[in-house]
Amino acid sequence: MVESNRSLTQTIVQDLGLAIVCGTYSAGNPFPIEAELCKHYQVSRSILREAVKMLTSKGLLNARPRQGTWVEPEQSWNLLDPDVLRWLLERKFSLNLLAEFTEVRLAIEPQAAALAAERGSEAQVAQIQRAIERMEAAEVGDDDPLLADIAFHVAVLEASGNRFYARLQDLIDTALRISIRLTNQFKGVAVASVADHRKVLDGILARDPERARAASCALISEAMELIQKVQSESGKTGKGESEKTGP
């Protein structure tokens, strides 16, 4: 197990969470009982139970006396929990899921851009502008392109003034990191263009919701097409995807 400065409980949550979404436990290999897991992780029951409870509250596990602890069906998992999404996307590059998450972004981000144009505060809009400047700096090596990209999308979500939209930032952070890691494997993939991002900012600065929406929509659509392209590529080579779609 990986050593870390986190607490024992947190370490076990991460380890077990990843193992669960990777399908380590199934009919043939049922989830172990507390005693076994205690022995495996060399921790007390208290610690292990706390970890299991945390995973239970994310919809991954459930338990009953005498029946033991079991992994809940995938439909019960809180996909929108940052931890859960990260574990899911980290498992051997789950392209299908990344595509589905991008569909969420495609629904939300253009709307967020429109709302930002409509009612974003000066400070919030300035934050978007700053992100664009970081992206420009990144083009000449003065900043990290990935972090600048993330900062842009997060700033737009924040400027929407909708608390649910803003809460997607952890998720988008994760998705973008995975997305980059994924698409970088394939050649011919251009880095997200600053020009296209700037169009969103322009729409917001002009306080033109529809222009902002359209620009954002184009932006995410481009990302979506990229993923689909990778999907067909990996389909041909047979590498990458190995998700089961149900019994």
Add this chain to the structure above:
Amino acid sequence: MVESNRSLTQTIVQDLGLAIVCGTYSAGNPFPIEAELCKHYQVSRSILREAVKMLTSKGLLNARPRQGTWVEPEQSWNLLDPDVLRWLLERKFSLNLLAEFTEVRLAIEPQAAALAAERGSEAQVAQIQRAIERMEAAEVGDDDPLLADIAFHVAVLEASGNRFYARLQDLIDTALRISIRLTNQFKGVAVASVADHRKVLDGILARDPERARAASCALISEAMELIQKVQSESGKTGKGESEKTGP
């Protein structure tokens, strides 16, 4: 405290979770230390710690030795966790938040309807049809209108084939229940019309994504307008909303 058949831990999670989102604990009234909460709930430390861990995994709490346990800022809460959303919406009818959540629905559900028209399976579409039939039955008192309404929206989300969309069903279930409870207080509020819902189904049956999208958009927009109407009503009477918008 309310007696129940749930476990002690679950009972405390619900009680503490609701108290936290209601703002019971703040600067003047800091979150109690473990020992005090144990005394208050009359439970052992194990139970209390498990409950605190569950709330920690939902982003509501955090703890450190010597510093104690504290409530995280609202920006850290997992709004998209079904429990958290329910607690939030249940706290004295949080109209602003309900409006924001409806903005999420406005972004997602039309897209889901379009996807359902595009790639929903026969069985999934049949499920939507069945929900419409339930709504019709409810009109003459042969079914529960709220449950039928929920079944419709859930069926559309399921038919979208996007796992993230499908995961919104718990949240929409909660939101619709609160929404009904809320709007019923005000007269002149017509129950969701079956005709408008059927238009979504028609678009999906015709495999016409844009028609389905437009119909769904109209449906949610109507709900949104209703909420805004109630917002202005309660603004006049001063009742209902009492959310703080920041320090």
Add this chain to the structure above:
DNA sequence: TAATATGATAAATCAGACATAATAACTGCT
């Protein structure tokens, strides 16, 4: 004054026990 030692506090972790729920095994009867 600033770096260092000390002490107090609250969570983190451990160990062992008993209670409870759900199932499996068993008994005794017809």
Add this chain to the structure above:
DNA sequence: AGCAGTTATTATGTCTGATTTATCATATTA
């Protein structure tokens, strides 16, 4: 043999008390 009712087993649920560790406030010392 076949069923009803009892008992035993098993894994989680809950409790208790103790020890360790991280952090902050204070006091001490150079």
